[in-house]
Amino acid sequence: MSYKKLLTLVAPLLVLTFFAPGTGSAQESANCLACHTSMKGRLKTAGGTIIELNIDSEKFQASVHGSLSCTDCHMRFTDNPHATPGAAVPAEILATSSKISAKHTIDPVAAAACSKCHKETYEKVLNSIHGKNIAEKHQTDGAFCLDCHGSPHYIVPVKNPDSKMSRKNQIETCGRCHEDKKILEKYNLQENVIPSFIESFHGRKLHLGHTKVPVCTSCHNYHDIKAKDDPSSPVFGNNRIETCGKCHKGANEKFIPAITHRPPGPIPHYTEKGLIVLLLSTFAFIIVHVLLEAFSDIRDSVFRKGRKE
Amino acid sequence: MSQTNAETTQGIPKEIERFNVTFRIQHVLMFTTFLLLSFTGWGLKYAHEPAGMSSMWIRVWGGAETAGLIHRIAGVTMLLDFIWHVLYLGYLFATKQMTINLKTTVIPLPKDVFDVIKNFMYFFGLSKEKARFGKYSYAQKFDYWAVFWGMFIIGSSGFALAFPILISNIIPQAISGWIWEVLSIMHSDEALLAIVFILFWHFYNEHLKPEVFPMSWIWLNGKISTEQLKHHHPIEYELLFPEEAKKNTKD
Numbered sequence: 325m326s327y328k329k330l331l332t333l334v335a336p337l338l339v340l341t342f343f344a345p346g347t348g349s350a351q352e353s354a355n356c357l358a359c360h361t362s363m364k365g366r367l368k369t370a371g372g373t374i375i376e377l378n379i380d381s382e383k384f385q386a387s388v389h390g391s392l393s394c395t396d397c398h399m400r401f402t403d404n405p406h407a408t409p410g411a412a413v414p415a416e417i418l419a420t421s422s423k424i425s426a427k428h429t430i431d432p433v434a435a436a437a438c439s440k441c442h443k444e445t446y447e448k449v450l451n452s453i454h455g456k457n458i459a460e461k462h463q464t465d466g467a468f469c470l471d472c473h474g475s476p477h478y479i480v481p482v483k484n485p486d487s488k489m490s491r492k493n494q495i496e497t498c499g500r501c502h503e504d505k506k507i508l509e510k511y512n513l514q515e516n517v518i519p520s521f522i523e524s525f526h527g528r529k530l531h532l533g534h535t536k537v538p539v540c541t542s543c544h545n546y547h548d549i550k551a552k553d554d555p556s557s558p559v560f561g562n563n564r565i566e567t568c569g570k571c572h573k574g575a576n577e578k579f580i581p582a583i584t585h586r587p588p589g590p591i592p593h594y595t596e597k598g599l600i601v602l603l604l605s606t607f608a609f610i611i612v613h614v615l616l617e618a619f620s621d622i623r624d625s626v627f628r629k630g631r632k633e
Numbered sequence: 634m635s636q637t638n639a640e641t642t643q644g645i646p647k648e649i650e651r652f653n654v655t656f657r658i659q660h661v662l663m664f665t666t667f668l669l670l671s672f673t674g675w676g677l678k679y680a681h682e683p684a685g686m687s688s689m690w691i692r693v694w695g696g697a698e699t700a701g702l703i704h705r706i707a708g709v710t711m712l713l714d715f716i717w718h719v720l721y722l723g724y725l726f727a728t729k730q731m732t733i734n735l736k737t738t739v740i741p742l743p744k745d746v747f748d749v750i751k752n753f754m755y756f757f758g759l760s761k762e763k764a765r766f767g768k769y770s771y772a773q774k775f776d777y778w779a780v781f782w783g784m785f786i787i788g789s790s791g792f793a794l795a796f797p798i799l800i801s802n803i804i805p806q807a808i809s810g811w812i813w814e815v816l817s818i819m820h821s822d823e824a825l826l827a828i829v830f831i832l833f834w835h836f837y838n839e840h841l842k843p844e845v846f847p848m849s850w851i852w853l854n855g856k857i858s859t860e861q862l863k864h865h866h867p868i869e870y871e872l873l874f875p876e877e878a879k880k881n882t883k884d
Contacts, residue, residue, distance in 0.1 A: 525817070528680035532688050534697035572798055579801035582813035592814035599822040607829060614837045616756035621843055623758075 355403040356394045357381045373429045384477045397437040397476065414440075423450070426462040434476070438469050448547040453554070457511075465507055472497055472546075489546075491530065491539050495521065498540045514552065517585040524583060536571070543567055645859055645874050652855040659718050660852055663780065666711035671828050673704040678821050705795050712792060715784045736872050737768035741778065745771040767868040772838050779834075783827045790820040 356379075363377040384390055395401055399417065400409040413421075413433050421428075421436035428435035439446035449455040449468065457466030473479045474488040482489045488497045499518040501507050508515055521527045521540070529537040543559055550557035558567040568575040568583070588596075652660070676691040677700075694700035725731035735742065748764035748771050755763050764770075769777070793800040793816050804812060840848045851857055863870045863881075871878040 522681065525677075528677055529697050529701070531680045532676065532691045532697040532700075534701075536698070574798040576798070576801055578804055578806055578809035579797055581810050582797060588814045588818075589811050591811045592818055595815050596818045596822065599818065599826075603822060603826045606826060607833075610830060610834045613753075614833050616753065617842075618837070620756040625843070 353393045356405070357384075359405065369430075371429065375430055379477055387478045387480055389476070389479060396440075397434040398431060399437055400431070400433050420446075420450075423459040424468065427458045427464055427466070427468055435469065438476075445547050452547060452549045453551045454549055465501065465510070467498075467501060471501070489541075494540050495527075495530075514585055516587065520585045520587075526583065538571065542570075645877050648856045648858045649862065649873070650855050651851055651857045654855065655721060657852060657855050659714055659721070662714040663711065666707040666714065667827075667831070669703055669707040670711065671824070671831075673700040673707075674824055675828070676700060677704075678824070708788070708791050708795060712784070712788050715780070715788065734872075735767075736868050739769045739774055739777050741771075741774050745774060765867045766865065767872075768866055770865070772834070776835055776838070779827070779830055783823065786819050786823045787827060790816040790823075794820060 360377060360379040361381045365378070366374050366376055368374050393403075395403060395411075398409075399413045400411050401407075402409075402411050417433060417436045417440065420439055421432035424435055425432040446469075450459050454466040454468065457463045458468055470476055472489055472494075480487045484490060485492065487493060495518060502513065503518050507513065522531070526537045526539075530539060543564075545558050550560075552559050554560060555563075557563065562577065562580070564580040565575050565577065568580050572579065673691075673694050676687045676694070680687050691697055691700050694703060722731070733740070748766065751760060751762070751764040754760035797813070801809070839845060857866075859870070859874075862873075867878075
């Protein structure tokens with residue numbers, strides 16, 4: 325059989341597969357992944373955004389969303405690679421997608437699709453200081469699902485140490501914005517929050533492998549995160565009595581100023597300076613004394629042998 | 634020469650007790666807790682540097698949680714040891730078993746400053762004589778009072794940091810804004826001072842010095858030989874054995 329004959333026989337059958345009913349999610353994903361696992365590099369769309377073409381199918385299937393099909397989130401697409409995206413999208417998702425379109429220029433519908441399963445969480449994020457910046461002020465800054473949880477295709481449980489939101493990794497993840505000078509200036513945010521945490525007792529113990537010390541989200545909450553001067557924030561004023569009290573039973577008004585991201589005030593600053601002076605002068609005295617005494621002992625035993633004291 | 638030696642052993646005891654068993658136990662408790670505190674505290678003070686080393690070091694001590702527990706237990710034990718020492722001194726004074734004599738006291742005196750100057754002159758070859766000490770040389774007094782300083786600064790701040798809720802109930806509101814920062818600075822900076830102090834001052838004077846190497850055994854048996862007493866603590870020697878001292882100067 326010639327090659328052309330084979331093609332004329334098989335091609336209509338291939339087209340049939342696009343209309344095959346109830347193929348199941350795995351089958352649908354397989355259709356997309358057939359190409360997207362082998363495609364490499366990035367592509368600039370007509371709209372000017374750059375998209376990553378490659379999907380690591382093994383990593384995707386191992387992720388918490390591995391059993392979903394591509395079109396569960398990419399709702400505007402069908403699994404026909406040749407069809408123009410334009411499938412019907414539920415009105416609710418469409419409305420959400422328009423709110424976040426400033427942030428998600430590539431496929432806002434897919435980014436809005438998270439709310440299909442994570443409705444409650446999604447609402448919390450939209451009402452948080454991060455979400456409002458995107459949905460109400462239409463800014464591109466402000467953490468949204470993927471900024472914290474990483475690529476939507478490879479999300480792993482928070483308990484997994486590789487998660488961007490794991491206890492150890494979230495310091496760096498939050499720091500990507502909260503250490504970004506441009507963002508700090510633009511929104512007049514507290515500086516030095518990440519280094520001050522790392523230097524704190526909590527941060528040191530975390531680094532040494534303590535399993536119970538608090539990390540960012542332990543005090544500041546996560547999805548419904550609020551500005552520190554918002555009275556509903558867990559770190560606002562005396563709300564800290566309850567927040568610190570989660571670990572420190574009996575926390576009170578005089579205990580809660582113990583941990584802060586603010587630089588130390590003048591009293592601790594000058595106390596430290598004074599103690600450093602004391603430290604260095606004591607070091608200088610004892611080291612000079614010890615060395616001189618040692619030299620004089622050597623001198624006595626080598627050059628003044630037999631001399632009576 | 635041999636004749637005087639024979640006479641010496643007949644007239645006066647070969648060795649005398651310098652520290653009784655209570656003081657010796659207090660010292661052992663002090664240095665074991667000190668070492669435990671230093672080892673576990675160092676890992677926390679330098680948690681981030683050098684890279685990865687502190688995490689490894691803390692694992693040696695059973696991980697961050699266990700190391701923290703060891704640090705707290707050792708800290709409380711050390712404080713109790715210190716309180717025991719102070720109470721014991723009070724008891725010794727009350728029962729007149731201990732009295733203040735300027736030649737044997739551990740209290741710093743102007744003489745100690747002159748002794749330091751004299752020794753420095755000796756080190757530089759400007760004086761032919763070393764300073765002559767009573768029961769405690771200035772080095773020993775420094776060692777002793779350093780512990781008191783450490784107890785007040787590191788011990789009190791450590792106690793406050795280990796039991797912050799308890800302490801927060803008794804501090805005034807006005808200082809709560811900065812006191813916690815001050816406490817952690819005090820604890821950490823002065824702990825470094827204590828460690829370096831012990832490492833250089835105490836280790837040199839009681840371990841590395843040629844005449845005591847590898848260590849002065851007084852911490853175990855509490856005894857000093859009369860010969861050493863005469864050599865290192867001549868003023869105390871003269872006080873204890875005036876007859877013998879006179880004889881020696883005559884020779």
